[in-house]
Amino acid sequence: AQTVTQSQPEMSVQEAETVTLSCTYDTSESDYYLFWYKQPPSRQMILVIRQEAYKQQNATENRFSVNFQKAAKSFSLKISDSQLGDAAMYFCAYGSNYQLIWGAGTKLIIKP
Amino acid sequence: NAGVTQTPKFQVLKTGQSMTLQCAQDMNHNSMYWYRQDPGMGLRLIYYSASEGTTDKGEVPNGYNVSRLNKREFSLRLESAAPSQTSVYFCASSEARLTYEWQYFGPGTRLTVT
Numbered sequence: 001a002q003t004v005t006q007s008q009p010e011m012s013v014q015e016a017e018t019v020t021l022s023c024t025y026d027t028s029e030s031d032y033y034l035f036w037y038k039q040p041p042s043r044q045m046i047l048v049i050r051q052e053a054y055k056q057q058n059a060t061e062n063r064f065s066v067n068f069q070k071a072a073k074s075f076s077l078k079i080s081d082s083q084l085g086d087a088a089m090y091f092c093a094y095g096s097n098y099q100l101i102w103g104a105g106t107k108l109i110i111k112p
Numbered sequence: 113n114a115g116v117t118q119t120p121k122f123q124v125l126k127t128g129q130s131m132t133l134q135c136a137q138d139m140n141h142n143s144m145y146w147y148r149q150d151p152g153m154g155l156r157l158i159y160y161s162a163s164e165g166t167t168d169k170g171e172v173p174n175g176y177n178v179s180r181l182n183k184r185e186f187s188l189r190l191e192s193a194a195p196s197q198t199s200v201y202f203c204a205s206s207e208a209r210l211t212y213e214w215q216y217f218g219p220g221t222r223l224t225v226t
Contacts, residue, residue, distance in 0.1 A: 004154065037217075045155075045202060045217035091154055099170065100215065102154025 002027045004094050006103035013082045014111050020067075021077045021106050023092030030054075033095040034068065034075045039105070040088040048090070051075065084110050114138055116218035118203050124224045125193040133188040133221050135203030143206045144186035145170075145215065146178060148199040155202060161186055193225045 003026045013019035025034070036048040051059045051068050058066050063080045079086055087110045092103040116137045125131055137144065142163045147155040157170030161180040175197060177189045186205075190197060203218040 043200065043220040043222075045204070045215075047214055047216075050214070093154070099157055099160075100155070102156070104152055104154050 002029075002094050002096065002101045004092055004101050004103040006092055006106050008106045009104075010107045010109065012109040012111055013079075015082055015084060017082055018078060018080045019082055019108065021079075021090050021092075021108065023075045023077070023103055025073050025075065025092075025094050025101075027073070027094065027096070029096055031096075034066075035093040035095060035100070036064070036066070036075075036077045037091045037093060038086075038088045039091065045091075049077070079108075082110050084112060086110055116203055116205055116216050118201075118218035118221050120221060121219065122222050124226065125190075126226055127194060129193050130189065130191050131193065132190075133201055133203075133223075134185070135187065135218060136185045137203075137205040137216070138184065139205060139207070139216065140183070141205035141207050141216070142183070143208065144180065145204040145206075146176075146186070146188045147202045147204065148172065148197075149202060149220075150199050158188065158201075190223075193223075195225045197223065198225045199223060 005024045032053045034051045038046045038048050049059050049061045049064050065078045067076045089105045091105045094101040119134045145160040146158040149155050156172050159178040161167045164183045167178050179187045201221045204215040206215045
C-alpha cells in the first residue's frame, strides 16, 4: 500500500527567507501524481503545486517549487521569499486510482 | 462561482444521533469526495463518487453512507454518531473521473460527538 511521510511536524522561517518542507512516499507504481496542499487557519484546502511522475522537470508556481527525486521517492517543497501569508499547515499527497494518500502535515511558522 | 460549499460549518451531536452533511459544487465537476481529518493525521477518504449515479468506498467508510443526489450534490450521512466520528469533514470535487486532476476542497465541517 502507498504511504506518504512528512517527517517535520513543524518548521519555522524568517520572513523573506527560503524554507524547504520534506515529503517521502512509498509506492510500487510508476505512474502517479504528487501534490502539495496548503491549509490556512480557515481550514480550506488549497492546492499549491502538483507534479506528474513521468515528468522529469520539477514543477514551479511562482515562489513555490518542488524537488522531485523519483528514484529516492522524495518530493520536497521549496518556498522562496517567505511571506506572512504562507503560514499554514502544508500537506503532501500522492494521487493514484481515485484516491489521494495524505501525509500528516507540516506546520509552517513565519517569523516577522 | 462559489466553488465547493459545505453545510453546516459546525455541529455538535450526542452519541446515537444522526445527521447529514451537505456538499455542493458549481464547477460542473464529475467526481466528488468526502474526507475526514483527525488531529496529527492527513486526510482519509471516506467515500467518493467518480461520476453521477456511482459511489464507492474509500479508506474509512464504516459508520457512513453517501448519496450522489445529482451532479452538483454529494451528501454524507451518519446514521448513529459515535465519539470516534468527531473530526473535521471535507468535501472535494474534481473535473475528471480520476484523482489525477486537481481536487477542489470545501471549507470543512467541524463535527463533535459527545
